[in-house]
Amino acid sequence: MSSLAHRDFEALYRQHAGPLLAFLAGRVQPRADVPDVAQDIWSRVWHHRASFTGGNFRAWLFQIARNLLIDRARRPQLEALPADHDAPDARLASPDVTLMDQEVQERLRRCLDRLRPEERELVSARLGGESYEDLSVRLKLTAQQAHRLFHTAKTRLQECVGQADEP
Amino acid sequence: MTLVAMTLPDDPAELAGWLERHLAGLDLARLVAELSAVHGTPASPASSVRDLLGQHLDEVVRSGLGGLPSEMLRQLLRQPALLFELQEIVLAADSPHWDRLAGGELAAMVDEGWNRLERTLPREPVILRPRPRHWQRWVVGVVAAAAVVLIAVLSYPVLAPLFRSGEQPSAVAWGWARPGALPSDLPPAEYLRELADEADEWFKQRPEDTAALAKRIDQMRQGCRTLLEADHPPLSVEDRAWLRERCRAWQGKFDDAFAAVEAGRDPAAVQAEVDATVNRIAEVLRERAARAAG
Numbered sequence: 001m002s003s004l005a006h007r008d009f010e011a012l013y014r015q016h017a018g019p020l021l022a023f024l025a026g027r028v029q030p031r032a033d034v035p036d037v038a039q040d041i042w043s044r045v046w047h048h049r050a051s052f053t054g055g056n057f058r059a060w061l062f063q064i065a066r067n068l069l070i071d072r073a074r075r076p077q078l079e080a081l082p083a084d085h086d087a088p089d090a091r092l093a094s095p096d097v098t099l100m101d102q103e104v105q106e107r108l109r110r111c112l113d114r115l116r117p118e119e120r121e122l123v124s125a126r127l128g129g130e131s132y133e134d135l136s137v138r139l140k141l142t143a144q145q146a147h148r149l150f151h152t153a154k155t156r157l158q159e160c161v162g163q164a165d166e167p
Numbered sequence: 168m169t170l171v172a173m174t175l176p177d178d179p180a181e182l183a184g185w186l187e188r189h190l191a192g193l194d195l196a197r198l199v200a201e202l203s204a205v206h207g208t209p210a211s212p213a214s215s216v217r218d219l220l221g222q223h224l225d226e227v228v229r230s231g232l233g234g235l236p237s238e239m240l241r242q243l244l245r246q247p248a249l250l251f252e253l254q255e256i257v258l259a260a261d262s263p264h265w266d267r268l269a270g271g272e273l274a275a276m277v278d279e280g281w282n283r284l285e286r287t288l289p290r291e292p293v294i295l296r297p298r299p300r301h302w303q304r305w306v307v308g309v310v311a312a313a314a315v316v317l318i319a320v321l322s323y324p325v326l327a328p329l330f331r332s333g334e335q336p337s338a339v340a341w342g343w344a345r346p347g348a349l350p351s352d353l354p355p356a357e358y359l360r361e362l363a364d365e366a367d368e369w370f371k372q373r374p375e376d377t378a379a380l381a382k383r384i385d386q387m388r389q390g391c392r393t394l395l396e397a398d399h400p401p402l403s404v405e406d407r408a409w410l411r412e413r414c415r416a417w418q419g420k421f422d423d424a425f426a427a428v429e430a431g432r433d434p435a436a437v438q439a440e441v442d443a444t445v446n447r448i449a450e451v452l453r454e455r456a457a458r459a460a461g
Binding site for chain 1: 169170172173175177179182190191192193194195196197199200201202203204205206237240241244245251254255258259260261265266269273274276277279280281283284285287288404405407408409411412415419
């Protein structure tokens with residue numbers, strides 16, 4: 001490999017690695033595998049660089065990434081996991097399920113159920129992007145009351161989810 | 168465990184920026200999971216991001232979520248599964264706006280990744296050859312001299328225009344290839360603006376015939392090579408990588424233009440294309456300079 005080719009490859013890497021990592025972080029479980037998957041993708045890029053005939057490098061890179069993620073999803077579970085690994089591997093789930101941290105989702109749902117109805121509605125409205133001004137009109141509260149109620153609900157949710165963290 | 172969704176800003180004006188950072192960051196999956204838990208399944212969901220954003224999607228790819236109507240932003244929060252699709256679209260688009268967001272947060276991971284990757288890349292093997300004997304060197308010398316004469320004769324029609332004015336191809340008095348064109352003591356923004364001004368020097372002299380046009384395009388190619396091989400000490404690692412990547416693309420365009428002139432295409436049309444390319448180069452360099460200054 002000439003030093004120029006090496007430098008060109010580093011330039012490409014530095015230009016495109018950040019967006020690729022962000023893309024992988026939402027699609028690779030467990031999260032700790034993201035750097036390894038990124039490394040595999042860049043190795044594929046290096047080994048197949050002769051097949052890149054110009055044009056949109058980013059599109060080519062992301063196509064390699066998608067193909068590798070599909071390969072990982074198809075890989076038999078026994079091959080993907082060490083013999084002493086007994087946790088379920090979310091990488092093998094369907095794409096939609098893989099994209100979501102189901103455990104967090106379930107935990108938060110349980111905690112939301114413990115809130116009072118008006119608190120739940122407020123949380124839903126705020127996390128749906130409604131401003132305090134808009135939702136105070138709709139819920140017949142002053143903006144200050146809505147603000148205080150939301151922060152109470154937020155603290156309770158945070159505590160509830162935190163408790164679920166404890167063994 | 169801190170709930171990512173609960174960091175949603177109180178000020179509606181900050182909502183777009185907050186969501187952009189999550190789209191370009193590492194915790195989008197968590198945010199989507201949390202928003203899905205809060206909102207459940209929407210009654211009549213949009214089938215795709217394009218379905219939801221329509222004509223706004225191109226603007227989102229180019230410039231982010233800042234110009235999106237607030238109701239559309241709210242729809243994205245209430246249909247969080249669409250955020251994955253949007254993330255893939257904006258990150259795969261090679262958009263400077265989104266790359267800047269991703270680059271900032273993930274810089275340390277990018278550096279670590281390169282350090283790991285570099286160790287696995289093969290190096291060019293160093294091949295040691297025995298020194299030729301005296302008579303072998305003599306034979307090689309004669310053959311090389313003959314080859315030089317032969318190449319000079321065969322390539323005269325191509326190279327003649329470049330030498331007709333008496334100027335060597337490497338002695339370029341304008342643009343990036345000019346000696347001293349890449350000062351090492353400027354702040355990043357000024358350095359990038361300097362490069363833009365030097366690109367604009369293309370317009371200072373208009374070629375009078377096809378040979379002059381070919382020569383000037385070739386000098387632009389030399390400038391690109393100079394940029395590619397330079398260290399650009401005033402620039403950050405990200406800006407250097409960006410500049411080299413852009414430079415390769417520009418060089419491809421100048422190579423194409425040079426080949427088009429040689430192939431006998433209408434010189435006025437080729438010159439117009441090069442004018443447009445140079446204008447675009449100067450524009451993106453100045454945009455980058457503005458960002459470096461900001």
